[in-house]
Amino acid sequence: MTETGLLIDQVTITLAEREIVSLTRRVAPGNVLTVMGPSGAGKSTLLAYIGGFLDPVFRAEGRVLVDDVEVTALKPEDRHMGVLFQDPLLFPHMSVGGNLMFALPQAVRGRAARVARVAEALEGVGLAGLESRDPATLSGGQKARVALARVLTSSPRALLLDEPFSKLDADLRAQTRELVFSKARESGLPVLLVTHDEADAEAAGGDIVRVGA
Template structure:
C-alpha cells in the first residue's frame, strides 16, 4: 500500500472571497470527493495540490503525501497523477508512445519499458493496441489509455477533475469502476472533484461540499 494524503489547513481565496477551506486526511486507496456547482472553485484545490494554481488566487496550507511535503516541491517533483475531462493524449504519438512517455526516466532499457507499456494496456483491457493511432480510438478507449498512462507515471496520489463527465452513462459506470479499483489496488489516495452525485456514490468515500 502507498502513503496517504493530508490536506492541512488548505485555504484558497479569490479577491478576498474564500472558495476552499479544508483539513482532511485521505487514506491509501480512499477517494475524497469535493462536490459543488460549476465555478465554485473545486478544481482550484486540485491545482493547488498539483502545484499549478494560478497566481490570482491566494492560497495557504500544507499538502503532504506520507512524509513528503508536496507544497515545498516544484510541480514536476510532486509526482501527482491527474485525469481531466478530456484524455489529452498526444496525437502525434502511437498509443505505446503515449505510455512510454509517462514511464519515469530512471527506468531504463527499451524492452523493459515496452513490457511495462504492454502490461499497462492489458490492465485496462486494451491488449495489443500499442501501435494504434489515438485518433482511431473510441472515447472509452482513449479514457482507458489516459488512465494507463497516469498509472505508469508512478504517482503518489491521483487527482480526478470530472474525468467521467464526457462519457455516456454505460461508459461512465465502467470507467468509475476501473479507476477506483486501480486506485485501491495500488493504494493511491484520490481527490475527485465533481458535480455528479453518482460519481460521489461510486467513489464510496467521504464527501466535502463547497459553494452552496
C-alpha cells in the same frame, strides 16, 4: 511514525479576499475523497493548488502531504501527482504506446523493460496489444482507459480526478469509474475526486465534502 496517504492540511484558497476553499482532510491509500459543488465553486482550483498549476490570481495557504512528503513545497514536476481531466489529453502525434512511454519514470531503464511496462499497463486497462494504434482511431471509452494507463505508468503519489467521467455516456461512465477506483485500490493510491455528479460520489464510496453550497 510515518502517516500514509494524502493529507490536506489547513488549505485555504482565496480570490480577491473572498474565501473559495477551506479544507483539512486525510485520504487513506486506496480511498477516495470527493469534493462536490457547482461550477465555479473552487473544486478544480483545489486540484490546481495540489498539482502545482494554480493560477496566480488566487492566493493559497496550507500544506498538502503524501506519505509525509510535503508536495506543496516541491516544484510541480517533482510532485508526481497523477491528474485525469475531463478530456483524455492524449498526444495526437504519438501512438498509444508512445503516449504511455512518454510517462514512464526515468528509473525504468532499457527499451525492453520500458516496452514491457507499457504492455503491462495496457493489459491492465483491457487494451492489450494496442500500442501501435493512433489515438484518433480510439473510442471515447478507450481514450479514457489510455489516459488512466498513462497516469498509472508515471508512478504517481496520488490521483487527482477533475470530472474525468463527465463526457462519457452512462454505460461507459459506470465502467470507467469502476476501473479507475479499482486501479487506485490495487495501487494503494489516495484519490481526490472533484465532481458535481452525485453518482460519481456514490461510486467513489468515500467521504464527501461540499463546497460553494
